[in-house]
Amino acid sequence: MEKFEKLTGIAAPLPLINVDTDMIIPKQFLKTIKRSGLGKNLFDEMRYDDDGNEIPDFVLNKPQYRDAEILVAGDNFGCGSSREHAPWAIKDFGIRCVIAPSFADIFFNNCFKNGILPIALPQEQVDILMKDAEKGANARMIVDLENQTVTTSDGEVIAFEVDQFKKHCLLEGLDDIGLTMEKAPAIDAFEAKASAERPWV
Amino acid sequence: MSPKTLYDKIWDAHLVHEAEDGTSLLYIDRHLVHEVTSPQAFEGLRMAGRKVRKPENTIAVPDHNVPTTPDRVKGIQNEESRIQVEALDKNAKDFGINYYPVNDIRQGIVHIVGPEQGWTLPGMTVVCGDSHTATHGAFGALAHGIGTSEVEHVLATQTLIQTKSKNMKVEITGQLQPGVTAKDITLSVIGHTGTAGGTGYVIEYCGEAIRSLSMEGRMTVCNMAIEGGARAGLIAPDEVTFDYIKGRPHTPKGAQWEAAMAWWKTLYSDDDAHWDKVVTIRGEDIAPVVTWGTSPEDVLPITDVVPDPADFEGGKVDAAKRALDYMGLEPGQKLSDIEIDTVFIGSCTNGRIEDLRAAAEILKGKKIKEGLRAMVVPGSGLVRAQAEEEGLADIFQEAGFEWRLAGCSMCLAMNPDQLSPGERCAATSNRNFEGRQGRGGRTHLMSPQMAAAAAVTGKLTDVREMM
Numbered sequence: 001m002e003k004f005e006k007l008t009g010i011a012a013p014l015p016l017i018n019v020d021t022d023m024i025i026p027k028q029f030l031k032t033i034k035r036s037g038l039g040k041n042l043f044d045e046m047r048y049d050d051d052g053n054e055i056p057d058f059v060l061n062k063p064q065y066r067d068a069e070i071l072v073a074g075d076n077f078g079c080g081s082s083r084e085h086a087p088w089a090i091k092d093f094g095i096r097c098v099i100a101p102s103f104a105d106i107f108f109n110n111c112f113k114n115g116i117l118p119i120a121l122p123q124e125q126v127d128i129l130m131k132d133a134e135k136g137a138n139a140r141m142i143v144d145l146e147n148q149t150v151t152t153s154d155g156e157v158i159a160f161e162v163d164q165f166k167k168h169c170l171l172e173g174l175d176d177i178g179l180t181m182e183k184a185p186a187i188d189a190f191e192a193k194a195s196a197e198r199p200w201v
Numbered sequence: 202m203s204p205k206t207l208y209d210k211i212w213d214a215h216l217v218h219e220a221e222d223g224t225s226l227l228y229i230d231r232h233l234v235h236e237v238t239s240p241q242a243f244e245g246l247r248m249a250g251r252k253v254r255k256p257e258n259t260i261a262v263p264d265h266n267v268p269t270t271p272d273r274v275k276g277i278q279n280e281e282s283r284i285q286v287e288a289l290d291k292n293a294k295d296f297g298i299n300y301y302p303v304n305d306i307r308q309g310i311v312h313i314v315g316p317e318q319g320w321t322l323p324g325m326t327v328v329c330g331d332s333h334t335a336t337h338g339a340f341g342a343l344a345h346g347i348g349t350s351e352v353e354h355v356l357a358t359q360t361l362i363q364t365k366s367k368n369m370k371v372e373i374t375g376q377l378q379p380g381v382t383a384k385d386i387t388l389s390v391i392g393h394t395g396t397a398g399g400t401g402y403v404i405e406y407c408g409e410a411i412r413s414l415s416m417e418g419r420m421t422v423c424n425m426a427i428e429g430g431a432r433a434g435l436i437a438p439d440e441v442t443f444d445y446i447k448g449r450p451h452t453p454k455g456a457q458w459e460a461a462m463a464w465w466k467t468l469y470s471d472d473d474a475h476w477d478k479v480v481t482i483r484g485e486d487i488a489p490v491v492t493w494g495t496s497p498e499d500v501l502p503i504t505d506v507v508p509d510p511a512d513f514e515g516g517k518v519d520a521a522k523r524a525l526d527y528m529g530l531e532p533g534q535k536l537s538d539i540e541i542d543t544v545f546i547g548s549c550t551n552g553r554i555e556d557l558r559a560a561a562e563i564l565k566g567k568k569i570k571e572g573l574r575a576m577v578v579p580g581s582g583l584v585r586a587q588a589e590e591e592g593l594a595d596i597f598q599e600a601g602f603e604w605r606l607a608g609c610s611m612c613l614a615m616n617p618d619q620l621s622p623g624e625r626c627a628a629t630s631n632r633n634f635e636g637r638q639g640r641g642g643r644t645h646l647m648s649p650q651m652a653a654a655a656a657v658t659g660k661l662t663d664v665r666e667m668m
């Protein structure tokens with residue numbers, strides 16, 4: 001997995017609540033058997049009209065946000081399905097960090113597995129970052145995972161919380177499966193005990 | 202021993218390892234797999250030269266992409282869908298996992314097939330790369346949806362890295378009024394808590410009204426726990442549960458059944474267990490409901506009117522405006538005046554036999570409104586066969602419904618069953634998101650009875666007027 005350490009980039013404002021996974025990547029793009037190539041269809045139905053032309057008003061179509069690496073959004077971001085195609089599409093577009101007041105559980109987990117850092121902050125702080133993001137391409141935010149801070153283009157520093165294990169994995173680019181496989185003896189022991197206690201499973 | 206909730210008990214029984222920071226390795230008893238969220242996971246295994254750790258506890262079935270028209274026996278026309286289903290055929294074979302292929306009578310929606318075949322049992326941990334895995338919580342199993350990386354993780358290690366959620370109790374007291382169903386309970390709870398109200402929690406549903414539900418109804422309730430933001434929904438097992446699972450192909454038999462029962466009977470929340478959040482709703486207060494917007498929390502009794510965005514607060518004001526615009530509705534409009542074009546009865550929320558019986562009961566001897574498109578998509582081949590045997594298929598077809606083969610179908614419209622822009626649908630599924638049932642499609646969620654009533658009148662209808 002790609003490491004996430006420190007990111008200085010353009011932040012795109014998306015002040016919508018309940019941005020669901022169908023919005024992030026509509027189902028017609030779930031038919032792929034690959035992980036890559038979904039970025040062009042990120043937010044497809046908001047981004048393109050029926051004929052496939054870009055809708056100029058949509059934030060990621062605006063010239064100043066085409067290279068955004070951070071997304072600032074409203075409450076309950078990523079609600080809906082478990083499709084990992086949502087973080088894959090976000091990552092493939094080039095976004096490595098999403099900031100919102102809250103996230104849906106599965107989406108939140110899926111981000112970490114794909115080198116994306118989701119940051120949950122109180123509404124007032126998201127409001128500050130949203131305002132900053134609205135300034136466009138000249139305003140660059142700094143997301144520093146090691147120190148757990150977001151710095152606005154004006155130099156205001158906002159601290160955030162992150163699960164320490166997830167932080168460690170992101171910083172080091174660690175693959176969960178490899179880590180868990182190191183615990184094989186514990187899994188073997190558990191299975192032996194469980195099959196004695198609950199043989200019907 | 203300190204008192205525990207049901208969630209605590211299942212969690213403790215599956216804990217393989219706990220790190221100091223609370224990150225835990227949880228053992229997974231059953232892993233359900235479908236064609237959309239698994240190809241990249243199997244690809245990952247192959248690339249790393251890994252095997253499936255417990256193929257005998259891994260169950261796969263194609264459901265999301267499969268056409269539901271009778272001609273599907275001749276093969277899937279859409280190339281991408283066909284490739285995805287063929288990938289699952291191959292992966293199931295290569296890795297030796299249990300498999301119900303497309304033309305097997307036991308094929309169906311993964312969350313209907315699991316319980317039907319007896320794979321889902323009380324006290325288990327169940328995962329699937331699908332958010333509606335919450336359905337299996339109806340058996341007192343800890344069941345949650347996972348992403349594809351986690352699918353790969355479970356395939357390889359039979360465990361999942363988790364941190365423990367908080368405990369939330371949702372109690373539905375008393376009894377439901379006539380015409381009110383499990384679907385109305387679960388939608389009303391979301392209306393009450395909001396779609397983020399359950400975030401960070403595992404919900405246990407309890408109370409007299411829940412106890413009075415059949416297993417089918419309980420599955421409907423737990424199915425939508427995810428729409429309330431919760432990681433999982435649970436209902437403690439009881440005689441209703443045991444009666445349902447007894448004798449199914451993969452449930453324990455003989456002495457094993459007795460041993461299992463002894464443990465299953467300990468699976469309830471202790472009286473003085475700690476709850477981080479409690480919600481209580483009177484069963485008598487729940488009305489037949491419909492959704493008006495594009496989030497499952499946008500729900501109101503059918504007797505109500507479309508709300509005014511100005512009545513909301515914060516981000517919800519804009520969200521409601523956007524929703525009304527998308528749905529083509531005006532504030533103040535009576536919900537029961539909203540005319541529909543299409544009716545969809547099916548999905549893992551309401552595609553079980555009891556749902557079909559309830560809808561057929563309303564439709565008996567009636568015809569659907571002229572010009573309407575209406576379809577029933579049974580949740581599994583076995584549900585379909587049983588409905589045919591009971592004469593329900595005839596009732597639907599005589600009323601003017603299409604009678605389809607099993608699959609997810611118009612619940613998410615990955616197969617050819619889709620709404621066109623502006624087409625308005627009364628649906629028994631679980632999500633009314635923008636574009637969910639087809640680009641520009643407008644979805645109103647409701648119970649099977651309410652969908653049947655809407656089919657007859659051609660508009661959203663209070664089913665109580667037809668009972």
Ligand code: SF4
Pocket residue numbers: 264265310311312331333548549550608609612613630631
């Ligand atoms: S029926 Fe709908 S909600 Fe259920 S698994 Fe299929 S697509 Fe998902």
